[in-house]
Amino acid sequence: MGTEVKIGNRLESQNRLGKLIVDHYREAREIKESKRKPIVWTTTAAPNEILWAMDFCVLFPEAYAATCGARHAAYRHCKITEDKGYEHHLCTYCRNGLGSTLADIEGLDPFDPLPAPDLLLVANNSCSLITKWWEHLSHYWDVPMIHIDTPYIIPGIQEKDVIGHIKGQIGDLIRFLEEFTGKKFDLDRLREVVRNGSESAKGYTDMIKINKHKPSPSTYFDLMPHNFPNLVLRYKPEVADHYRLMKQEMNERIREGIVPFENMKHRVYWDGIPYWFAMRFLSKKLQSLGICLVTSAYSQLFAFDRSDPERPLDSVAENTAYFYLNRDVRYKAEYTEQLYRDYDMEAGIFAYAMTCKPFSITMHYIADYVQKKLGVLSTIIEGDLVDDTFFDEEKTGIRLETFAEALESNKPSVGKVVF
Amino acid sequence: MIVAGVDIGSQTSKAVVLKEDHVFRSALFPTGTDLYAVARKVVENAAQELGHTFDDIQRIVATGYGRVSVPFAADTMSEITCNAVGAYHFYPDARLVVDIGGQDSKAIKINDEGKVVNFAMNDKCAAGTGRFLEVAAETLGVSVAELAALSRRSGNRIRISSTCTVFAQTEIVSLIARRTPQEDIAAGLHESIVSRVYGLINSIGPGDTGRVVMTGGVARNDAIVSLLASTMKREITVPEDPQIVTAFGAALVAKSRLGSE
Numbered sequence: 164m165g166t167e168v169k170i171g172n173r174l175e176s177q178n179r180l181g182k183l184i185v186d187h188y189r190e191a192r193e194i195k196e197s198k199r200k201p202i203v204w205t206t207t208a209a210p211n212e213i214l215w216a217m218d219f220c221v222l223f224p225e226a227y228a229a230t231c232g233a234r235h236a237a238y239r240h241c242k243i244t245e246d247k248g249y250e251h252h253l254c255t256y257c258r259n260g261l262g263s264t265l266a267d268i269e270g271l272d273p274f275d276p277l278p279a280p281d282l283l284l285v286a287n288n289s290c291s292l293i294t295k296w297w298e299h300l301s302h303y304w305d306v307p308m309i310h311i312d313t314p315y316i317i318p319g320i321q322e323k324d325v326i327g328h329i330k331g332q333i334g335d336l337i338r339f340l341e342e343f344t345g346k347k348f349d350l351d352r353l354r355e356v357v358r359n360g361s362e363s364a365k366g367y368t369d370m371i372k373i374n375k376h377k378p379s380p381s382t383y384f385d386l387m388p389h390n391f392p393n394l395v396l397r398y399k400p401e402v403a404d405h406y407r408l409m410k411q412e413m414n415e416r417i418r419e420g421i422v423p424f425e426n427m428k429h430r431v432y433w434d435g436i437p438y439w440f441a442m443r444f445l446s447k448k449l450q451s452l453g454i455c456l457v458t459s460a461y462s463q464l465f466a467f468d469r470s471d472p473e474r475p476l477d478s479v480a481e482n483t484a485y486f487y488l489n490r491d492v493r494y495k496a497e498y499t500e501q502l503y504r505d506y507d508m509e510a511g512i513f514a515y516a517m518t519c520k521p522f523s524i525t526m527h528y529i530a531d532y533v534q535k536k537l538g539v540l541s542t543i544i545e546g547d548l549v550d551d552t553f554f555d556e557e558k559t560g561i562r563l564e565t566f567a568e569a570l571e572s573n574k575p576s577v578g579k580v581v582f
Numbered sequence: 583m584i585v586a587g588v589d590i591g592s593q594t595s596k597a598v599v600l601k602e603d604h605v606f607r608s609a610l611f612p613t614g615t616d617l618y619a620v621a622r623k624v625v626e627n628a629a630q631e632l633g634h635t636f637d638d639i640q641r642i643v644a645t646g647y648g649r650v651s652v653p654f655a656a657d658t659m660s661e662i663t664c665n666a667v668g669a670y671h672f673y674p675d676a677r678l679v680v681d682i683g684g685q686d687s688k689a690i691k692i693n694d695e696g697k698v699v700n701f702a703m704n705d706k707c708a709a710g711t712g713r714f715l716e717v718a719a720e721t722l723g724v725s726v727a728e729l730a731a732l733s734r735r736s737g738n739r740i741r742i743s744s745t746c747t748v749f750a751q752t753e754i755v756s757l758i759a760r761r762t763p764q765e766d767i768a769a770g771l772h773e774s775i776v777s778r779v780y781g782l783i784n785s786i787g788p789g790d791t792g793r794v795v796m797t798g799g800v801a802r803n804d805a806i807v808s809l810l811a812s813t814m815k816r817e818i819t820v821p822e823d824p825q826i827v828t829a830f831g832a833a834l835v836a837k838s839r840l841g842s843e
């Protein structure tokens with residue numbers, strides 16, 4: 164990197180994002196009060212366009228868990244669940260969700276709780292535990308739950324059969340919702356929702372790709388929270404504007420030679436769900452080591468890039484079927500390898516989450532695969548999504564320092580290292 | 583040229599003072615709670631052994647978990663890198679270093695230039711570390727050295743199912759209550775550590791060429807070393823003083839950086 168670099172402040176888009184999030188939750192609370200819409204709690208890659216098209220207020224307990232983690236409130240919810248006898252190693256997104264629910268029902272002061280649901284929708288394309296989590300929610304809230312079964316996309320499976328299977332269930336979902344709400348499903352409204360979603364998805368994926376530029380105008384941790392609009396609000400036309408403005412801001416940084424921090428030395432890949440409670444520690448540590456996280460396959464979880472208003476039902480089914488976590492490990496490894504190539508990254512940090520086995524279990528394979536294919540260094544750190552009892556700053560620090568030292572000593576430009 | 587490396591570990595602090603090329607002296611003290619004081623003391627002690635004073639040392643590199651509490655160090659470096667540097671210095675054909683210390687265990691893969699190419703460390707709990715053996719020995723009412731001796735006499739190794747140190751303690755108590763011979767419990771405990779460390783080693787793709795070097799306090803326990811060697815089906819080399827290898831590596835880093843600013 165030349166010497167003429169300028170260090171950027173916080174992206175203006177972070178403020179806009181903050182407002183989008185606050186407005187979303189404020190609106191949900193107002194809806195709960197006024198009862199003008201039914202509230203549904205759903206999973207990341209369920210066929211949620213159907214819910215928006217039928218005018219539900221749609222809330223995401225997984226996103227809520229991430230917020231609780233980042234705001235250091237999740238431990239309270241996790242503890243409530245543990246006090247009820249749920250075990251410590253249970254997925255902590257689930258423990259957070261059940262804990263806040265129990266706290267809400269029992270008047271125990273949960274952190275900014277999601278307004279109570281009238282209905283639950285779950286797709287098992289992230290893991291099978293999530294269905295059990297939702298079953299407990301259904302039991303505690305005493306509301307119906309609909310489950311969308313999403314067979315795993317693995318080599319040899321007839322993908323069109325999987326899509327057909329999901330599409331059939333979407334038909335059932337629509338019939339159920341018509342009965343539940345007393346309203347007729349409107350295909351044109353779905354088309355409009357999917358159109359907004361496809362614009363938003365395009366904006367989101369284009370925005371993520373700007374970090375291919377060398378040097379990257381932002382760190383991946385700066386970009387990551389911006390999955391929220393494409394996940395939660397993509398049915399709204401204005402979300403595409405958020406990404407348009409964000410791209411403008413990032414491109415401007417590139418033009419002006421602005422980088423996110425001083426002394427950026429290494430372009431590094433991040434794998435896994437972030438440790439939400441440790442973002443500040445990790446950001447500071449990585450910056451001090453000159454490591455710029457550039458991108459992650461995690462962003463692909465929120466891409467919803469199959470959305471196509473010309474094929475609304477099929478494309479909604481495809482987004483559900485082709486959800487990144489519903490793919491086989493070989494696909495993920497090849498996808499990750501391509502990211503290393505496209506973003507010209509020299510190494511990877513794999514963030515093993517102790518309580519999310521479905522995501523974490525593939526990490527050894529993927530880290531090993533890219534290491535062998537590209538000769539890059541990988542390190543696996545250990546922690547958790549929202550429960551800091553699984554995380555050790557000191558140990559993580561040593562791992563990251565060693566990783567940075569190894570990157571330094573293996574840098575060809577440094578030549579033969581002295582030791 | 584006089585340089586030093588100081589390794590502030592969770593239980594013991596080590597220093598190596600290096601003069602010219604290969605003349606060195608080391609010192610070792612329990613870490614305690616005053617990290618600065620112990621760091622100063624080990625370095626001073628090693629310097630005195632060599633007939634020098636603290637002020638004669640031209641550059642100091644600190645490593646280990648207390649590395650940031652050593653204000654007189656010119657640099658800090660992670661113990662994994664220092665360990666690899668030290669092990670490679672003593673054995674240039676080393677390609678895998680296994681270090682089991684008081685509260686952590688590490689597997690480090692190095693290449694033919696002595697660079698770290700992969701590494702793994704135990705997670706938060708003390709399973710697979712020296713602490714596990716200490717707690718187990720205390721529960722059995724013997725020293726760690728006696729535990730190793732007992733283990734070698736076992737004819738029927740018991741499987742300890744708890745890898746967690748606290749649960750293992752309970753398990754030992756119930757094995758004693760069932761009159762299980764101490765020798766067999768001791769052998770089971772050694773096996774438990776070795777199987778954890780073996781998993782750690784395999785997680786980095788250790789390869790099957792080059793020398794395997796074992797360092798850290800637990801490398802003095804020949805029952806562990808021979809059990810790990812037979813589990814890995816590899817020979818394991820233990821340096822004469824396995825506890826100071828990391829501090830030695832830090833001293834070498836100090837030497838390489840002397841005059842670099």
Ligand code: SF4
Binds near residue numbers: 293518
């Ligand atoms: S285990 Fe992982 S994938 Fe499953 S619900 Fe929890 S966080 Fe999501």
